[in-house]
Amino acid sequence: GAVVSQHPSWVICKSGTSVKIECRSLDFQATTMFWYRQFPKQSLMLMATSNEGSKATYEQGVEKDKFLINHASLTLSTLTVTSAHPEDSSFYICSAQTSGAGDTQYFGPGTRLTVL
Amino acid sequence: RKEVEQDPGPFNVPEGATVAFNCTYSNSASQSFFWYRQDCRKEPKLLMSVYSSGNEDGRFTAQLNRASQYISLLIRDSKLSDSATYLCVAFTGGGNKLTFGTGTQLKVEL
Numbered sequence: 001g002a003v004v005s006q007h008p009s010w011v012i013c014k015s016g017t018s019v020k021i022e023c024r025s026l027d028f029q030a031t032t033m034f035w036y037r038q039f040p041k042q043s044l045m046l047m048a049t050s051n052e053g054s055k056a057t058y059e060q061g062v063e064k065d066k067f068l069i070n071h072a073s074l075t076l077s078t079l080t081v082t083s084a085h086p087e088d089s090s091f092y093i094c095s096a097q098t099s100g101a102g103d104t105q106y107f108g109p110g111t112r113l114t115v116l
Numbered sequence: 117r118k119e120v121e122q123d124p125g126p127f128n129v130p131e132g133a134t135v136a137f138n139c140t141y142s143n144s145a146s147q148s149f150f151w152y153r154q155d156c157r158k159e160p161k162l163l164m165s166v167y168s169s170g171n172e173d174g175r176f177t178a179q180l181n182r183a184s185q186y187i188s189l190l191i192r193d194s195k196l197s198d199s200a201t202y203l204c205v206a207f208t209g210g211g212n213k214l215t216f217g218t219g220t221q222l223k224v225e226l
Contacts, residue, residue: 043218093159105214107159
């Protein structure tokens with residue numbers, strides 16, 4: 001089956017620093033990648049949709065200047081949390097989709113971010 | 117109102133029990149529906165798709181009622197390993213996005 005990896009698995013950082021999270025599709029090409037955030041006891045919330053080679057589409061309420069997304073290749077998307085603050089502490093999960101809209105999304109294992 | 121609503125539980129059931137979860141969705145434009153399973157601190161994993169005709173996969177049965185905008189998941193002969201959070205998910209083609217419910221927590225006990 002399709003495999004999606006995320007790195008790092010967890011990160012603890014000081015307030016004000018920036019953190020980059022990588023999402024890779026290991027055995028397929030992902031034209032579209034999605035970034036989600038999940039706070040404790042809450043549902044996954046879609047943050048943004050990124051298509052290879054174009055700007056990401058952000059969901060309402062998500063600051064694009066704070067959460068920078070780059071999808072430079074068909075197998076890699078990165079999310080950078082800039083100037084992280086404690087309220088950004090969350091579980092960040094990416095998913096990757098193959099060629100067609102409506103195709104199955106394959107989820108990465110998630111990255112747990114803790115900002116002190 | 118949340119787009120996908122679920123009872124958060126937890127549902128504590130004995131091993132071998134049959135348990136059912138319900139979910140309602142508000143966006144009538146939603147085209148496809150799924151149940152995902154999420155273990156603590158892990159990513160969600162697709163359990164099964166949901167069809168109007170009802171579909172079964174081993175001990176799991178899913179059902180969709182478009183008229184009522186209602187989805188169900190039935191688990192028969194519960195195992196300890198079924199303990200997890202079950203997420204109801206709606207797919208909307210227009211936005212090409214999945215919308216997740218908050219999940220229903222199941223704890224299967226000896």
